[in-house]
Amino acid sequence: MNSQVQPQAVIPQTPAIDLGLNGIHLIEASAGTGKTWTLSTLMVRFIVEGEYLTRQIIATTFTRAAAAELKLRIRKRFEDFRSLFHQAIENHSEVLQRVQAEQDWLAVYLLQKLDVEQLNHARNRLQLALDSFDELFVGTLDSFCQKLLNEFAFDSGQHEILQISEQEAEACYQVMHDALRQWRSRQPARIIELLVLTDQLKDVEDYRGSITTVLNFLSAQLQPVEMPVIDWTLFEQTQQQLSQCDWTSLAAFLQPDGEYHGKLVKNRAFSNNSQVFPEIMAALQDNLLDYLCGLKSDSAEYRWLEGFGKIDGQFKKADDALRQQFISLPACQVLKQVQQCMLHLQESLEQISQHIHYFVSQMVRQQLPQILSERGETTFSQQMRVLADVLQQDTSQSLAQHIQHRYPVALVDEFQDTNFDQDRVIAHIWRQAAKEVKNALVLVGDPKQAIYGFRGGDMLTYQRAKTQVMQYGGQQHFLRFNHRSIAPLVAAVDRLFQFNPEFGEQVAYQPVEAGGRNVTELRDGNELNAVPLRLLCVDEQKTEFEQVAWQIIHLLQSSHSGQVQIKHRDQFEAISPSHIAVLCRSNSQLDKVQAVLQQAKVPVWRGSRLSIFQTTLAEDIVALMQVMLAPYHEGRLRRALAGSLIGKTLKALVELDQQPDELARLQGLFFNLGERWYRAGFLAAWQQLTDAFDIWPQLSRQPNAERLVVNLRHLIEVIHQQSEKIQGQHHLLAWLMRQISQPGQREWELERRLSGEQGVQLMTIHKSKGLEFPIVFVAGLDPVKGGQKSNIIFYEENQQRMLSFSSRNAAQLEAHQQREQAELRRLIYVALTRASMRLYVIAPPAPGKDGKTKDGKIRGALYHWLPVAREGWSDPNTLVQDGLAACPQFIYKQLSSPVDVDARPMPNHRVYAWGLTSFSQLSRHQKMLPIAVEPPSHHASNDATDKTATPADDILLHTDEPLSSQLLGQTMVQPARILSGTTEKPAIQPEAMPSQSTDTQASEPALPLCFAFPRGANAGDCLHHVLEQLNPKHQEYWAPVFEKQLQNFAINAQLERYGQPVVDLEQMAGWFTDILQAQLPEGATLASVEGQIHEFEFHLSVADKLVDTHAIGQLLAQHRVPVAPLNSVMNARYLHGFIDLVYVHQDKYYIADYKSNYLGNQFSDYQPAALRENMSSSSYWLQAVLYQLALHRFLKLRLLGYQPAQHLGGAVYLYLRGMQQGSDQTGILHWQASEDLLNQLDELLGQHDPWH
Structure with missing residues (x-):
């Protein structure tokens, strides 16, 4: 019809x-x-x-x-x-x-x-x-x-x-790093000193948040911030006046027992902080600028000085004559000027910080697209x-x-x-x-x-x-029709928002009605869907998160007893934890809720923050891919077979040595898999691999099988998707290894939720957008007092979004605050509209009788909608209830009887696997001990700014810790002593260019190349490669070597980028002539020594026990070797490293290590005392001892009739920038460890017996 x-x-x-x-x-x-x-x-x-x-x-x-x-x-x-x-x-x-x-x-x-x-x-x-x-x-x-x-x-x-870049963060970091170095190289020394003294010399990471915001608003215009002009004469004049001033006239007013101290108004700057008067006067006369740089804004001294800008408020109104007398004192006028200096310094530092943010942001905006484009990438x-x-x-x-x-x-x-x-x-x-x-x-x-x-x-x-x-x-x-929530909850939330429909930024709330599609029911006692909106009142904001956890425990307790039940498929059943969600603004707030819930054995679920590339499965897939590409590499084959995916036992791998036919079969199988990968793609090869080794059944028999299977499917899916974008097997393998070494928090790489995972769902409000839950608890809506604030101010100008780093414009600041408040209200709206059946909201602390707190303000974002008086909160669908006084005594699904857990006895002998770490981890992040030094003696610190170890400086330890767990997240931090030997401030690697300001370069003579050559690890690698390839006897071939290495390491490109002249090859030849002809111990030179081995590789075995780094430190201290407290190294089995040069002279074997460290612009900066200081600050003494031990062990095995006193020549550290032809007084430090030290260290490290 x-x-x-x-x-x-x-x-x-x-x-x-x-x-x-x-x-x-x-x-x-x-x-x-x-x-x-x-x-x-x-x-x-x-x-x-x-x-x-x-x-x-x-x-x-x-x-x-x-x-x-x-x-x-x-x-x-x-x-x-x-x-x-x-x-x-x-x-x-x-x-x-x-x-x-x-x-x-x-x-x-x-x-x-x-x-x-x-x-x-x-x-x-x-x-x-x-x-x-x-x-x-x-x-x-x-x-x-x-x-x-x-x-x-x-x-x-x-x-x-262009491909979408997966290394945008790394490229952005590099641009920021270069921008900061460029900015610092242009500043006068006094500015850098000022930043160090005030702890304002920030690292790259301190700017990452601002740069991320700037890149998210690419079309927004940045308001320029100029570099402030600091009035140094103001400080100098004030310092002079301080030294000539008589302070005794102020004692009657400012000392606690002074004659007129009682005339001061109580609870003001002078009266509250009078105890600082004697000390502050002595400190100001000593060094005004240094003292002001060390002041904290919350200190009593700062508040006391601040009072000189508000003198009128310090005296009682009836004592105006006394106030005039105080102001007329010369000492008071000087202190008023000190207060002005303090404000000037504070404002200047603030503007410098804003200027740096602006400068770095502009550089990133300009250079990041260019750098990515050169790589064929974009964002x-x-x-x-x-x-x-x-x-x-x-x-x-x-x-x-x-x-x-x-x-x-x-x-x-x-x-x-x-x-x-x-x-x-x-x-x-x-x-x-x-x-x-x-x-x-x-x-x-x-x-x-x-x-x-x-x-x-x-x-x-x-x-x-x-x-x-x-x-x-x-x-x-x-x-207009809400189909998510039950009708009473829709009405309750709608009434709440209609108290004040204006959200800000021209957004207004539109009334909604229940759509009627949600017919689920929640029974509380004998009532259905009763008062679905519940406002939980807490006395203090800091208790709201434990209150949320208590309320959840109480709800589960009530449901367990049959008081509260939820309807499911026409039947009422108890509420389970998975019916409940907790929404907060930050993960740290959720952590507090989770801690209380887990204490009560309530299961919780949180979205995983673990990348699939951080799992062992990812490393096992890499091993399988590597053996597909190199099937006859037995080491890789055994690694792949021993992984969790194939699961061969150690016994089976040992038996493989006696089964050549089986070994050949496996090699042939992986060869065919590699061919399959090449011809049909990775997924086809993977499917054939899983069939050949029964990988899925193998995983299903392991503990935590569901997680392993889901993660493996996720990994294979991601690799397959990438294989369709990347051409070539080796490129795909390199991509996967890069993800493992640098896992992120991208949504597509985080672990997926398992089907069986149940529990109270904890998530941030931002994550909850678009989701719904039967019962929702909302907490942490108000910003935390003293929380982190953004460095960027948003405002609007001519319908154009503007970004500013300066907070001095009141109108801009107000516009920014209104924008933040509007977004907070929208965030609250999202949180309050996730529930389908019942909503609990932590209400803000109650205001006073007049509706305000002590400072006269109404706190609590919910008060934008709630009437100030709680009597106005009444509504048939809303319940206002007080928080619980204590946590309910209820353990969710408490076990009826304890479970006996048995464990196998601890074995007497442990077997350790291999891993990788570096010797620098032994001394990383440690301060030097005050050990008396033999043979070096400590002198005043030099400006040692280039302390980044090159790869040749690393000694590697094979351990059973995974590579990622030992190397990722470790950053070498060296002290940067600027202008003062007592000031140490971790900083980014110094500027690669010579630190001459642009206004003095024209007037000062050009530096010799040895001092002007760029600094840093990249420049050091370049010099290492030149020395490896240079033939001292054929100087006519030097120029091609120089050109090749300068190009390989982009030295000239870097110089041109910063407007510096490129390296002159004739000057470079002169420098390396100095290096090769400098006098080494016993009259040798690098040019004359015949027996040389470059990049001497060594492996030292270590006993089958934990390396006792504490004992090593004690041994070195006994021999007066300056080494900081050593970090622990777990399960080290082998010590592996490379020595720059081993040479023989007059039947003695020497170690030579090249250092490109920059210590100053004069050869006198590279004398032995300065080199000893740098050796100590860079932990090179430890390196020298280990290198000599390696050579000692090697010669014992290889040299017939070896006698340490006769054949061991010691370590020669060559500071390339300070070496001079025919001289042994600069740039060269020779040190030989005693035979007793080497023998005791050899015994302490022990020998590894792989067959024990």
Whole structure:
């Protein structure tokens, strides 16, 4: 029967059905109002009514996960309606009645509109859409931008295809590092000294947060911050006045027992801090600037000096004459000037910090795209900006028209989170299209849920786009029915927000109604869905997190006793922990809740923050890939077989030595797997590998099998996806090894949730967006007092987003604070709309009787909506209750009887595997002990700024700790002594250029190349390679060696980048002549010594026990070798390293180690005393001892009749910058460890017996 003769059902108004299929539409939703349902419904209409093909439609959303979910929902919607139309063709009337009863209004609308022939056509169109579903683009705006640049490469001018960089963070770090070094090299020494003394010489990591924000707002304009001009004469004049001033006149006023001290107003700067008067006067006379640099803003001394800027408030009003007498004192005037110096210093330091932030931000913006482009890489943000610029500059609009023709329909979800460049692309392609063009643009968003400002989302962009939609004849629609929550909860939350609907930034709350789809019930006693909104009152903000945990325990206790139950499949059952979610602003807040819950044995679940690349499975896959590429490498083969994926035992590996046929079979198998990988791809080879070794059954028998299987499938999926982008087996292997060495927190690499994981769900509010939970607890809504503040201020100027690092403009600061408050309110809205059945919210501490706290302010973000007086909170659906006084005595699912746990006895002998570490870990991050030194003697510190060890300086220890656990996250930190021998400040590696200011370079003579040559590890490696390849007897071949190594290490490119002259080869030849002709011990020179071995590699075995680093330290101290307390090294089996040079002279064997350290611009800076100081500060004495021990052991084995006193010549440290032809007084330090020390250290380390 045709639907035309059926009674027409009244279809409620909803944008999904009422919206026209042409033009521009803006749908403003609210939480739980069915945005995804609306989008999938519109997609059906575009296919059925609009008769578009899947390849003509795009749908975008904010995240990959949301895109994947949307695509699944769309496909299911297509399948459902294809089946529905098939049934309606057979029995139209019955199907129509059924969908009316189910209130499927789109189905009702289409069945009433279409006849049988049209239904058949619609079914065929949906079948076609399903067959071509892969052509439907559903993804993020960033991925769509990448797709457009690839498809329209010629039109966009982007002929070179750039890959999205996976090393953006590393490249950004390098640019920041270079920018900081460049800035420091341009500053006068007094500025650097000032920053060191005030602890303001910051590292790269201190700027990373600001740079991330700047890169997220690429189109926002940065307000310049100039470098301040510090009035040094003010400090000098004040210092002079301090030395001449008589302070006794102030004692009567400022000393606690002074004659007029009682006339001071209580609880003010002078009266509260009078105890500092004697000490502060002595300190100021000694050194004003140093003293002010060390003052902390919360110290009594600071507050006391601050009082001289507010003298009027220090005296009682009745004692005005006394106040005038105090002000007229010369000493008072001097101290007022001291206070002005203090303010001037504080403001200058603040502006310097802001200037550095601005300078580094500008450098990153300018140089990062260039660096990535040189690598053939880019970022999503940069790519989006390029496309937006191309569209804007295309006056003919030809590119936009081509894209419109290719994709006439665009649906943009989560539009409130788009950034400025993304919106520019949407505007130029669809929003600003000519009216006669029959395209459709549907923008769906909820401005109340715009909480991703830290990622570049901006309400200014949304409001501008909303205005344009209206200007271009678009239509605005609203989703007003909440289908997520039960009706009483919808009413309670709606009433709360209607107390004050203004959220800020032109966002207002729109009332919503319950949609009626949620019919679940929560029974509390005899009542159903009673008071679903509960405000929990706490006395102090710091107790709110333990209160949340207590309330959860109490709720589970009530449910366990049958008091509170939830309806599931028409039956009431106890509440389980998985029904409950806790939402907070930060992970640290969730940690506090988790600690209390776990103490009560309540299971919890948190989204994993562990990367799959940090697992052992990832390393096992690398081992398998390596053996596929080198099947006849027995070491790699055995490693792959011993891994958790194949699981061969040690016994089986030993037996393999006696089974050559089996060994050959395995090698042949992996050879074939490698060929399979080469010809058919990684996934095909992997499937063959799993069949050959029964990997899945092997994993299923292991403990924690589900986690292993899920992680392995996840890894293989990621590797397969990458294999389709990367050409070549070795490139894919290198990519995987890079991910293992540098795992991140990217969403796609984090461990996935297991199906069996249950527990109270703990997550941040940002993570919870788009999710729903039956019962929700919300805490930590208010910002923490004294919490970390952003260095960037957001404000608006001429409808343009502006970023500023300066906080002195009151209007800008107010605009920034309003923006932060608006985003906080939106964050609270998201948190309060996640629950479907019951919502608990920690209410802010109660204000005083007048509604305010002691400082006159109303604290608590919820007071934006709550009446100040709690009597006004009353509502039938809202319960205000006090917090629990103590934790309920309830253990969730307490075991009825204890479980006996047996363990095997500890073995007497332990077997240690191998790993890798470096000798520098023995002394890393340690301060020197005050040990008397023999043979060196300590003198005043030199400006030792280049202390980065080169790879040749590392001694490697084979241990059983994984490589990643020992090396990752370790950074060599060396003391940087600037201007004062008593000031030590960890800093980034010093500027690679000579530290001459630009205004003095022209007047001062050029430095010799040995001092002007760049510094740092890269320059040191260059010098090492030159010395390895230089032939002293053939100087005519030196120039090609210099040119090659300067090019390999980009030395000249680095110099040109900073505007410095390139290295002169003649000067370099002169320098290396000095090095090769300098006098070594016993009259030798590097040029004359015949027997030389460069990069001498050694392996020292160590006993099968833990290395006793404490005993080593004691031994070295007994022999007066200056070594800091040594860090522990677990399970070291072998000591492995490389010595720069071993040479023989007059039957003695010497160790030579090259050092490129920069100690100063004079040869006198490289005399033995200075070298000993540098050896101590850089832990080189430990290196020298270990090197000599290695040579000692080697000669005992290889040299017949070896006698240490006769054959061992000691260690010669060659500081290349200070070496002079024919001289042994600069740049050369010779030291020989005693035979007793070597023998005792040899015995202490012991020998490793692999067969014991």
